[in-house]
Amino acid sequence: MPIVEAHILEGYAPLEKTRLTRALTDAVRFVVPAADEAITVLLHEYQTEAYARGGVHRDPAPARADPADLVTRYLAAMEARDLETAEGFLGDEFEMVFPASHSMNSLTELIDWAKGRYRFVTKTTEGIEAFQAGGSSIVIVRGTLAGEWPDGRPFSNIRFIDRFEVVDGRIVRQEVWNDLGEVRSA
Amino acid sequence: MPIVEAHILEGYAPLEKTRLTRALTDAVRFVVPAADEAITVLLHEYQTEAYARGGVHRDPAPARADPADLVTRYLAAMEARDLETAEGFLGDEFEMVFPASHSMNSLTELIDWAKGRYRFVTKTTEGIEAFQAGGSSIVIVRGTLAGEWPDGRPFSNIRFIDRFEVVDGRIVRQEVWNDLGEVRSA
């Protein structure tokens, strides 16, 4: 049965409202196992002068960027070795951890570290999921890796999963797991 | 600003309502970067006779179990090698994939496969996150592994991440990534 009414300020784009209705729908499903047709989400939108908090009218905060989209564009830039674009997606406090790596804070550090591991690697994404946890958006990317070992032999179809934390529109944490170590040692 | 009103049938337990208000709060945060104090969630609850769909009164569907809790209990049973309890959490279509493993469908299959990899392993959880994606609840567990290699040497502090899919209160898919291969081959 659940019906969800969300009251928001006017000014969000249709796609932002679609993202909001979907997120609210999934929030309901998370707790109530209602049939899809029985979960309704309604958005009420208010002009600035029809809304006040503490007696003061407010302007709408611009919507957060879709974190799944943001991560997708970051991964594409990385794969294209377009480090400048990729860095544009990172927050000041960016930290990343790769399999058996120490914590790294910059993409150049990553590039150096990766040199001993493979000549190049490409990602085929099989699933991307995003959700909110308090102030952070979490993005989970799963799929397979292909590329060449340092000696030039190819590899492919190696499982990976990346977990990203996005805060205020910037990636502040990337954690990577994959089976490269398993395969290399096989 | 956003205010969310959810209309549900009467009968959910306080903790279930807490889960619902949190999930709805996170759904809003996912799109609208409002301050915490500005995101309000209200639950309206209806007695059976105060609600009708298609002119017919309905009873509330029992809430879904908390999938994070369900997975936590499954992992505890696995660590205690209490396979009977652990299997109680699995759906008929259960499938699991471990690092460099083929797809497995039963816990005994997993036990056999793991024998050549370590004597035992324990998990220290650093984070557990759960969210809904359509009909499935997804649970992400992260942390570190400790245990003994087949030759008895200990290992510890090895990163892992598990991804679970929970449908209708049963785990139907478990995917595991970790750095055991990296460490073993180091």
Added chain:
Amino acid sequence: MPIVEAHILEGYAPLEKTRLTRALTDAVRFVVPAADEAITVLLHEYQTEAYARGGVHRDPAPARADPADLVTRYLAAMEARDLETAEGFLGDEFEMVFPASHSMNSLTELIDWAKGRYRFVTKTTEGIEAFQAGGSSIVIVRGTLAGEWPDGRPFSNIRFIDRFEVVDGRIVRQEVWNDLGEVRSA
């Protein structure tokens, strides 16, 4: 899609709320051809001190009696020739019109008039429908008549329709049509 929220004072019985949710559901269907599963009705109920009109708290008006039920009981009393009970259902301004009758205002007048037409008559109801039209509840009863002509021959399976107007819990108008004249003259 339509969702209807009705705000009412606390104190209505479950069956009265059921009648209200059904009437609201049919009101929606009358204009919007939504699937049944997509028409939701919610009743919000308010304690006296949680409701004010013009700054003054109000008590709920007792619900109207179900007019279909009221007419059913009137017809049963008539069939049992229990005129005292039947008259209890009639308003001061009661008027009735039967096939080819002049307007009549009392049940005894009806009994007199009917004497020349049949010895007795019983009604088998095939359908009863009730709806509101402004201040009046309208009840439509359809079915067949059986009984005996003045000469003792039986008749049966003769179509009839009655239209009742109910105001403030009393029948103020009864109009009757049937095929007795057709059959008698055949």
Added chain:
Amino acid sequence: MPIVEAHILEGYAPLEKTRLTRALTDAVRFVVPAADEAITVLLHEYQTEAYARGGVHRDPAPARADPADLVTRYLAAMEARDLETAEGFLGDEFEMVFPASHSMNSLTELIDWAKGRYRFVTKTTEGIEAFQAGGSSIVIVRGTLAGEWPDGRPFSNIRFIDRFEVVDGRIVRQEVWNDLGEVRSA
């Protein structure tokens, strides 16, 4: 007191919204004997992207035609012997029952049957009422007949009532009662 809020998709014409507010007002009156000034109906309208069921945006279903208007136009076409227009109002499963007639399924069948009963007949409508009963709209038309008997003598002021069932914008059932038999046999 009752206040009714109906949530509908944007796109209904003003007259359709008027029909809906009236039907909801009558639905309330059917159960709660509130003064007219105390029954308020509010329509909330939603753009497609502000509404989702099961996480999917929906388009509004076109409003049902006003069944009273539809029946009025059908009766006008019948009176004008414009059978082609009249048939356009009928559903595939159309059935009609006239006084002492067998069940008929087409207008030509009706015309044949009526030939022995009167040369022509016109209807003066005194009241038309429409309401919804589940998936059917019911229309009740009352008034008087005038016309000529087969022998050319005129008749007039003979009571009739018609009951129509309208489904998906087509008349699927017409039932007719009148006092022609009474008068003819008098």
Added chain:
Amino acid sequence: MPIVEAHILEGYAPLEKTRLTRALTDAVRFVVPAADEAITVLLHEYQTEAYARGGVHRDPAPARADPADLVTRYLAAMEARDLETAEGFLGDEFEMVFPASHSMNSLTELIDWAKGRYRFVTKTTEGIEAFQAGGSSIVIVRGTLAGEWPDGRPFSNIRFIDRFEVVDGRIVRQEVWNDLGEVRSA
């Protein structure tokens, strides 16, 4: 926490809606000591055809003029001795009471009475407050007076308070208190 939703007909100007949101905010604060950021007011606006009372669509009543603004303009006209303009703000039943005055009903009466008290007086407003009490808007103006005594000596910084009743956009009562008597007799 309180959230207030007000449902009004479409057509009010932004400033009128601002006045309404502020008045509702203060109404909440009057009873509930919530933090400002926790008091939200939302205005739902309805087109004529989306609102019905007693089944009848209604037009919005024009908003009341801001009574504080009205009184401010009246006082300015009085200070400028523009009696014609000032009288335009007064209702037919206007009554005023000044310190130690009898009740007066016209501005010329006031001018005559004041002659023996001061040559002229100007008001410096320190605070103006307006609120509603049933059908009347009450305006409280506080501040200090300056001017000249009948003998030409100046005075200044003398406290005053005026209380106005405004009904249907006209001042119907003005009551004045000040310390002129105290100072004069000192």
Added chain:
Amino acid sequence: MPIVEAHILEGYAPLEKTRLTRALTDAVRFVVPAADEAITVLLHEYQTEAYARGGVHRDPAPARADPADLVTRYLAAMEARDLETAEGFLGDEFEMVFPASHSMNSLTELIDWAKGRYRFVTKTTEGIEAFQAGGSSIVIVRGTLAGEWPDGRPFSNIRFIDRFEVVDGRIVRQEVWNDLGEVRSA
């Protein structure tokens, strides 16, 4: 037309809800000149677990005391010269201004100052009005004074008005105007 829905946490006493519905009704009247019967106020009440701000359940803040009642009790204590009780109503920052007085901060200071002005004084209240202005409740008390001059002669029927500011349940400011100076100097 206006309809006001206020959403509050459960736990307020009936009289507190009555005060809130009246304050909201007056807030509407302040801007919209609707007939009394057309202004409806509804209170929705939520259990703690059905309400969350920022994802956190909250407890209701105890209602503010009725400031008109508080001031009435303070004035009664003053008239009875029960200074201890009267001081219990005053805030730490209490300030008062009487006609031609300097600003005073304690009741004993007031008593001293008043000695030269009258032997005693009693107040007859003709009207008391309270409203909210941001964080302060304002109370306006009007009426007449009676008492004895220092020389023992009686006085009576002398107009007064008091303005109080109440913050967090304590009087922080009292301003008094009256015609004593006018009468004394007459």
